[in-house]
Amino acid sequence: MRVSFEEMKAEIKRVMLKAGLSEEKAxxxxxxxxxxxxxxxxxxxxNRVPRFFRYCERGWVNPDGEPELIGQAGLMENYDGNLGPxxxxxxxxxxxxxxxxxxxxxxxVALRNTTHWMRGGTYTWDIANEGLIGIAWTNTxxxxxxxxxxxxxxxxxxxxxxxxxxxxxxxxxMAMSLYSFGKLQVTRLAGEQLPYPGGYDKEGNVTTxxxxxxxxxxxxxxxxxxxxxxxxVLDLLAAILSNGNCTAQIDKIGKGSCGSCSQIFIAIxxxxxxxxxxxxxxxxxxxxxxxxxxxxxPGRPARYPGEGTLSTRATNDEEGIPVSEEVWNKVRSx
Amino acid sequence: MRVSFEEMKAEIKRVMLKAGLSEEKAxxxxxxxxxxxxxxxxxxxxNRVPRFFRYCERGWVNPDGEPELIGQAGLMENYDGNLGPxxxxxxxxxxxxxxxxxxxxxxxVALRNTTHWMRGGTYTWDIANEGLIGIAWTNTxxxxxxxxxxxxxxxxxxxxxxxxxxxxxxxxxMAMSLYSFGKLQVTRLAGEQLPYPGGYDKEGNVTTxxxxxxxxxxxxxxxxxxxxxxxxVLDLLAAILSNGNCTAQIDKIGKGSCGSCSQIFIAIxxxxxxxxxxxxxxxxxxxxxxxxxxxxxPGRPARYPGEGTLSTRATNDEEGIPVSEEVWNKVRSx
Numbered sequence: 001m002r003v004s005f006e007e008m009k010a011e012i013k014r015v016m017l018k019a020g021l022s023e024e025k026a027x028x029x030x031x032x033x034x035x036x037x038x039x040x041x042x043x044x045x046x047n048r049v050p051r052f053f054r055y056c057e058r059g060w061v062n063p064d065g066e067p068e069l070i071g072q073a074g075l076m077e078n079y080d081g082n083l084g085p086x087x088x089x090x091x092x093x094x095x096x097x098x099x100x101x102x103x104x105x106x107x108x109v110a111l112r113n114t115t116h117w118m119r120g121g122t123y124t125w126d127i128a129n130e131g132l133i134g135i136a137w138t139n140t141x142x143x144x145x146x147x148x149x150x151x152x153x154x155x156x157x158x159x160x161x162x163x164x165x166x167x168x169x170x171x172x173x174m175a176m177s178l179y180s181f182g183k184l185q186v187t188r189l190a191g192e193q194l195p196y197p198g199g200y201d202k203e204g205n206v207t208t209x210x211x212x213x214x215x216x217x218x219x220x221x222x223x224x225x226x227x228x229x230x231x232x233v234l235d236l237l238a239a240i241l242s243n244g245n246c247t248a249q250i251d252k253i254g255k256g257s258c259g260s261c262s263q264i265f266i267a268i269x270x271x272x273x274x275x276x277x278x279x280x281x282x283x284x285x286x287x288x289x290x291x292x293x294x295x296x297x298p299g300r301p302a303r304y305p306g307e308g309t310l311s312t313r314a315t316n317d318e319e320g321i322p323v324s325e326e327v328w329n330k331v332r333s334x
Numbered sequence: 335m336r337v338s339f340e341e342m343k344a345e346i347k348r349v350m351l352k353a354g355l356s357e358e359k360a361x362x363x364x365x366x367x368x369x370x371x372x373x374x375x376x377x378x379x380x381n382r383v384p385r386f387f388r389y390c391e392r393g394w395v396n397p398d399g400e401p402e403l404i405g406q407a408g409l410m411e412n413y414d415g416n417l418g419p420x421x422x423x424x425x426x427x428x429x430x431x432x433x434x435x436x437x438x439x440x441x442x443v444a445l446r447n448t449t450h451w452m453r454g455g456t457y458t459w460d461i462a463n464e465g466l467i468g469i470a471w472t473n474t475x476x477x478x479x480x481x482x483x484x485x486x487x488x489x490x491x492x493x494x495x496x497x498x499x500x501x502x503x504x505x506x507x508m509a510m511s512l513y514s515f516g517k518l519q520v521t522r523l524a525g526e527q528l529p530y531p532g533g534y535d536k537e538g539n540v541t542t543x544x545x546x547x548x549x550x551x552x553x554x555x556x557x558x559x560x561x562x563x564x565x566x567v568l569d570l571l572a573a574i575l576s577n578g579n580c581t582a583q584i585d586k587i588g589k590g591s592c593g594s595c596s597q598i599f600i601a602i603x604x605x606x607x608x609x610x611x612x613x614x615x616x617x618x619x620x621x622x623x624x625x626x627x628x629x630x631x632p633g634r635p636a637r638y639p640g641e642g643t644l645s646t647r648a649t650n651d652e653e654g655i656p657v658s659e660e661v662w663n664k665v666r667s668x
């Protein structure tokens with residue numbers, strides 16, 4: 001079934017208010033979760049609302065938590081998120097990065113002690129919509145084995161990069177695991193196999209069977225050793241620059257997914273040394289080269305990062321946002 | 335066979351001088367190529383010297399090219415590399431990033447119109463050795479198909495991140511293709527298969543056969559769609575921020591591998607908001623969690639990025655640097 005943007009947003013806002021969020025915070029969270037589902041990232045839109053509600057009930061998220069400035073040095077600021085809602089903390093910090101970048105050319109905000117920011121791409125879409133380059137990442141609790149080991153010791157630490165473009169921003173939003181656990185679940189429920197091997201089964205064999213990977217927790221990092229290494233350094237950078245928790249420390253705190261995590265928000269003026277025309281030409285030449293390469297599937301050219309989102313957004317704006325009836329009823333029952 | 339550091343360096347320096355580099359540039363390039371082989375990145379150490387020599391002969395590298403300041407805004411500087419040697423240009427710019435970071439907390443240098451920087455990790459090892467976080471990347475000519483297409487349209491755009499640590503820096507040095515073409519060649523010459531599929535053969539099947547991938551050029555991006563997307567945004571950022579060429583534009587110039595490419599060098603003070611003790615604890619907790627996870631191969635714990643390099647460095651410092659006799663004779667004949 002599909003529901004309209006306004007209907008979904010109203011329902012989520014009601015739940016957010018019931019969870020104890022202020023009118024202002026509930027509005028921001030409802031808008032963001034709904035945009036996330038509308039853009040096709042269903043795992044972190046409506047679907048995630050019941051878990052967020054539980055986290056507020058348990059005190060793992062503090063509905064009243066606000067970002068608090070704890071350090072400042074030129075274009076760089078450090079905030080403590082006070083375990084407030086991940087979305088409102090991250091929205092505040094990405095906006096601060098934008099303000100710093102508008103003043104200094106670059107702005108860097110390091111946020112510690114925050115909670116799950118839901119879709120990471122939200123913040124780099126926001127920054128790109130302000131005409132700036134956005135770079136943001138978070139660490140998480142352990143959910144992926146480091147390459148060479150069999151037990152989770154790394155977060156999947158999503159990295160998001162957005163570049164403003166009149167015809168549609170270029171926005172990359174990638175976690176460090178090849179597939180998300182959400183994707184494993186969806187594939188299993190559909191009775192399907194993964195398109196490419198996604199991890200190990202309990203015999204230690206590489207497999208495309210999502211259930212076998214869910215059972216072992218031995219999910220592949222993106223590019224095996226490479227995503228593993230990138231996850232390590234993103235974790236270290238987020239924790240060091242924010243003076244916050246690294247994944248190993250988050251694991252010990254035990255406040256759920258991303259409880260007490262560390263995040264970085266960077267905004268950069270793309271026109272420091274190049275004119276709008278020069279930047280547009282770089283974007284056009286790159287996208288045109290990608291589009292014109294002979295496609296794997298005839299008639300379906302390769303896409304730039306964010307292109308698929310724009311297409312899903314257009315469809316869901318027109319036809320309504322797809323929801324699982326079970327999830328929709330669950331949210332309505334909260 | 336193995337040769338000593340000093341013997342290799344002297345031989346490379348002789349070739350660099352013959353290629354037309356100044357005494358100072360030849361010294362820097364010889365030192366860097368030798369360190370690269372010593373650290374186990376054989377493809378971009380001694381092995382790359384004959385190609386560099388040819389590029390100088392053809393005028394694709396200008397032995398006298400120097401970085402020229404063309405833009406400045408606070409902690410950010412823009413240089414034109416004037417097609418000078420990639421190593422001396424990149425060494426200069428990473429050092430400038432260090433100086434800017436020592437003054438402002440962060441330094442960003444965007445370099446355009448440069449040539450192959452050889453091992454990317456060189457510059458983030460350098461920055462980390464100065465006690466700063468280093469982030470650097472380059473774009474390249476097309477050598478990898480965008481995910482969803484069959485023809486190369488993307489560079490493999492190496493990304494390097496270094497974090498200073500007393501017991502050994504954490505340094506990630508990763509290209510956006512899962513395997514380098516150097517790795518395909520080495521595996522083919524050894525008559526072996528790749529440990530994990532690395533691309534497509536001419537029938538369009540996923541394969542572990544290096545020769546089949548060399549034939550099609552259809553090498554996998556790291557993590558399929560993910561490394562493809564990251565390659566796109568790294569290319570765009572490097573070209574936009576330096577007002578230089580993107581991959582699609584490098585392709586049209588035709589001055590060999592990485593001729594007229596764009597690079598970014600960032601240095602950040604890790605102690606902006608955290609003390610040395612706090613940063614060390616983050617590093618220790620992270621590395622200890624990785625080391626203590628149950629290993630895939632008994633007795634061989636997972637490693638942090640850079641750990642393998644330190645181990646190879648120690649071996650090669652003691653036993654001499656392994657070289658292919660054919661390559662060594664070729665360099666000596668130049």
